[in-house]
Amino acid sequence: MPHVPELRELLANAPKNWGRWGADDEVGALNFLTRDEVLRGIKAVSEGEVLTLQRMIGDPKGDPVFPGREPAKLEMITDESSWDVGTGPEFPGGMHYADDKMLAFLQGSTQYDALGHVWYDGTLWNGYDARTTVGGLDKASVAPIAQRGVVGRGVLLDIARYRGVESLDAGETFDHEELLACAEHQNITLEKHDIVVIRTNYLQRFHDEGESFYEDFCEPGLAYSPDLVEWFHEMEIPNLVTDLIGNEVTFDPATGVALVLHNALMRNLGVVFTEICDLEELAEKCHADGKYDFLYTAAPLKIHRATGSPVNPLVMR
Ligand code: UVW
Secondary structure, three states, X not given: OOOOOOHHHHOXXXXXXXXXXXXXXXXXXXXXXXHHHHHHHHHOOOOOOEEEOEOOOOOOOOXXXXXXOOOOEEEEEEOHHHHHOOOOOOOXXXXXXXXXXXXXXXXXXXXXXXHHHOOEOOEOHHHOEHHHHOOOOOXXXXXXXXXXXXXXXEEEEEHHHHOOOOXXXXXXXXXXXXXXXXXXXXXXXXXXXXXXXXXXXXXXXXXXXXXXXXXXXXXXXXXXXXXXXXXXXXXXXXXXXXXXXXXXXXXXXXXXXXXXXXXXXXXXXXOEEEEOEOXXXXXXXXXXXXXXXXXXXXXXXXXXXXXXXXXXXXXXX
């Protein structure tokens, strides 16, 4: 059995942005999204077309979630049948209404991860002590990200199409060089501070394969290398958005370590992660007119001390 390194070993010399935006920072690389970046994003709008990137919660075909989590459960509390059985409240004027509630993993749908979502070595983003996560995130929860909102120039990189496949295979990896080659192929230049949006269409397999989708679970995606981390660092990428559950290859093929980029990018550099997006309509529109940049906007929910939040990102082209 080959030695699987600890993250502290693997990332011993990796770059960090801790302290770059002050000792109290909780939004990390989103600080790169200044007013100028908002205006740069707006310049990418030419058609006035609006698209949403959220996958339906409670999809009749099922909701893909990371192993160990469960899809959201919706429960109808009040509907017309409440008045059939005499439990529906009576209002002057005779109004009836419908009410429902949802029990959901905050990381179980299209979502923003809080910067305090993952850590190693007892320390999370910006050097905060891992004990600050106990009972709820006192530091780097999703609430400051929600309070700020995310707006900038987004660029779609359709890796599935670039590789000429309908969707990537389990465990298949790619790197920043391939992102750049894909961008060139799409005739677009990735710029500093772009929100990088990557399409793999892997979750199509969740619908095609049913329960066997989770056997030997290993999503495809970006794989760790020091050069890749340095590229994110130099490009000052604020937000990585994908159509995967975990945004990266689940187990690094070189070392066997799980979710290395969650740690190298999110914990160390403060790159914010958006996962489980539906990029199909966006991809179709981009291929149709050959324009792969857009104004990307997202507002996760303001949930006190939460590790993440469902979101419905809006894209304007
Ligand atoms: C884990 O970190 C396990 O999952 P994700 O970031 O994909 O929600």
